[in-house]
Amino acid sequence: MWIHGTGLRVHSVYVKICGLREPGHVAAAVEAGADAIGFVLTRSPRRITAEQARELAAAVPSHVLTVAVFAGETPEEMRAAALESGVRAVQLHGAHPHGDFTALKDLGLTLVRAGAAGADLRCGAFDEDLLIVDAPRPGSGEPWDWSAVRGRPEGRWMLAGGLDPSNVARAITEARPWGVDVSSGVEVAPGVKDSGLIREFVAVARGGAKQA
Numbered sequence: 001m002w003i004h005g006t007g008l009r010v011h012s013v014y015v016k017i018c019g020l021r022e023p024g025h026v027a028a029a030v031e032a033g034a035d036a037i038g039f040v041l042t043r044s045p046r047r048i049t050a051e052q053a054r055e056l057a058a059a060v061p062s063h064v065l066t067v068a069v070f071a072g073e074t075p076e077e078m079r080a081a082a083l084e085s086g087v088r089a090v091q092l093h094g095a096h097p098h099g100d101f102t103a104l105k106d107l108g109l110t111l112v113r114a115g116a117a118g119a120d121l122r123c124g125a126f127d128e129d130l131l132i133v134d135a136p137r138p139g140s141g142e143p144w145d146w147s148a149v150r151g152r153p154e155g156r157w158m159l160a161g162g163l164d165p166s167n168v169a170r171a172i173t174e175a176r177p178w179g180v181d182v183s184s185g186v187e188v189a190p191g192v193k194d195s196g197l198i199r200e201f202v203a204v205a206r207g208g209a210k211q212a
């Protein structure tokens with residue numbers, strides 16, 4: 001199902017796979033049915049350049065949202081990297097002020113705001129299109145008490161932080177998010193994705209695979 005006017009497609013639970021660096025893993029995520037895939041353009045074991053992101057994004061069909069992930073960069077840096085990479089969305093982690101979102105608005109990209117549970121939990125409060133409610137340390141793979149936010153975020157919001165194929169079904173039950181976002185939980189080492197784990201994560205998040 002497509003959400004009118006947003007370029008966003010949802011099944012039961014919207015699924016984003018983040019921190020992709022290899023064409024084979026991008027293909028695995030797309031074939032598994034991910035709705036969005038993320039390229040980390042900030043400090044991280046998963047960091048790639050805007051040029052590498054452009055090459056990876058070029059192979060992604062238009063129904064899958066490509067997202068550039070930032071944390072602490074200036075609006076000018078984010079604009080330049082977003083334009084060079086050719087992504088369709090930008091994701092701002094941490095304490096970015098409202099003005100940073102306003103400064104990116106004219107790019108016409110989907111704006112994603114990501115913050116921990118203590119942040120403003122209303123999607124749209126910073127003019128963003130999507131909200132991610134994450135662990136205090138993004139990309140750390142550390143689980144947190146997902147049930148603590150159940151019923152609190154408003155609008156289209158994704159749960160993130162420590163999710164993996166073994167716990168995502170429970171996390172969805174506990175927090176009732178609109179979508180889920182994963183990075184570490186589909187890796188065999190920091191920054192090293194695994195196609196089997198990507199497939200398993202998408203299948204479980206959509207309710208298509210049984211939990212052990």
Ligand SMILES: O=C(O)c1ccccc1N[C@@H]1O[C@H](COP(=O)(O)O)[C@@H](O)[C@H]1O
Nearest residue numbers: 018044138139140141160161162183184
């Ligand atoms: O994935 C990263 O390395 C990363 C680095 C800096 C900011 C955000 C990052 N990714 C986002 O973090 C969570 C996933 O965390 P986890 O590793 O699954 O626990 C998600 O929002 C990613 O988009």
